[in-house]
Amino acid sequence: MPSTIAPTGGPSHGAVVVRGLVKRYGGRPVVDGLDLVAPAGAVTAVLGPNGAGKTTTIECCEGLRTPTSGTVRVLGLDPVSDARALRPRVGVMLQDGGLPTGARAGEVLRHVAAMYAAPRDVDELAARLGVESFARTTVRRLSGGQRQRLALAAAVVGRPEVVFLDEPSAGMDPQSRQAVWELVRELRADGVAVVLTTHLMDEAEDLADHVHVVDHGRVIASGTVRELLTTTPDDEAGGVAGAVRFDAAPDIDLAALAAAMPGDGTDGSSPWSATSPAPGSYVLTGPTDPRALAALTAWLADRDLLAGSITVGRRTLEDVFLDLTGRHLR
Numbered sequence: 001m002p003s004t005i006a007p008t009g010g011p012s013h014g015a016v017v018v019r020g021l022v023k024r025y026g027g028r029p030v031v032d033g034l035d036l037v038a039p040a041g042a043v044t045a046v047l048g049p050n051g052a053g054k055t056t057t058i059e060c061c062e063g064l065r066t067p068t069s070g071t072v073r074v075l076g077l078d079p080v081s082d083a084r085a086l087r088p089r090v091g092v093m094l095q096d097g098g099l100p101t102g103a104r105a106g107e108v109l110r111h112v113a114a115m116y117a118a119p120r121d122v123d124e125l126a127a128r129l130g131v132e133s134f135a136r137t138t139v140r141r142l143s144g145g146q147r148q149r150l151a152l153a154a155a156v157v158g159r160p161e162v163v164f165l166d167e168p169s170a171g172m173d174p175q176s177r178q179a180v181w182e183l184v185r186e187l188r189a190d191g192v193a194v195v196l197t198t199h200l201m202d203e204a205e206d207l208a209d210h211v212h213v214v215d216h217g218r219v220i221a222s223g224t225v226r227e228l229l230t231t232t233p234d235d236e237a238g239g240v241a242g243a244v245r246f247d248a249a250p251d252i253d254l255a256a257l258a259a260a261m262p263g264d265g266t267d268g269s270s271p272w273s274a275t276s277p278a279p280g281s282y283v284l285t286g287p288t289d290p291r292a293l294a295a296l297t298a299w300l301a302d303r304d305l306l307a308g309s310i311t312v313g314r315r316t317l318e319d320v321f322l323d324l325t326g327r328h329l330r
């Protein structure tokens, strides 16, 4: 496998470059001016609520859908008009597997490997993803997680320079997830541009070098995980915002609580936000320090409220995701 991959031709800052992508169905934009760059030798995660436009975007990059407008370049080429040139250089793992259902798993993998000039060692790949244990089973009889593992093996067996993984570890058991993550890290180390979508925040936190949060067909936040977790760009310590979780009587005044917390934001407003993920359960996020905890307990005491289960921890990517995209169901 090549150690570094230089995108050939076109914009040279990423193996995948998406500019102003629009995809409409019946006049309705499901992708609405989306920009995204995925460099070689990095894992780029695309997060977003159901229906946000992630799969549509990825499928435009794979050449499976034609953009309404905007540009998509993969290794400097157009995924639709240069599909033939890109096929041997790009690995694709579709959300629904896209595998022939009547063939045996082992045969599928060997057949896919045979289409490439210098495929990986099929037996080694089958062993590390556990495909060998169900190699003689037909695809239609595989469990969801087994099918995912076979689809991943098929996506990487040809030593691609760019890999698109749509929810790669969805439905997998913890052992399989670990094997998938290890493989993704190895691909990155080998200079591959890995683009993945996921609903698993720990997957994104663990794996991603760059995260793009998509909502309503647009990227609404981008950065490293650390950047997304940091309260404000000029956070004095450059530190990671904390989260204080506690239980108390339902219906406390969230705005008043946030305003009572210490510290100033850049515009003089409170740097704190208070949310209630469930009745009687609260999360305060902001620059967590001993003064903050004292202010919280004093505020509750003034109202004769007893808090239970107070925990102080790191703000998670899930907190950021919910802050950005809201808590309503899609």
Ligand SMILES: Nc1ncnc2c1ncn2[C@@H]1O[C@H](COP(=O)(O)OP(=O)(O)OP(=O)(O)O)[C@@H](O)[C@H]1O
Binding pocket: 025, 030, 048, 049, 050, 051, 052, 053, 054, 055, 056, 057
């Ligand atoms: N062929 C199609 N015709 C019409 N609408 C479509 C088509 N394909 C997708 N959509 C719509 O586009 C929107 C975005 O779908 P998409 O699959 O890209 O979302 P997603 O972010 O991948 O969601 P999920 O997390 O559920 O996989 C959805 O509202 C979906 O119903």
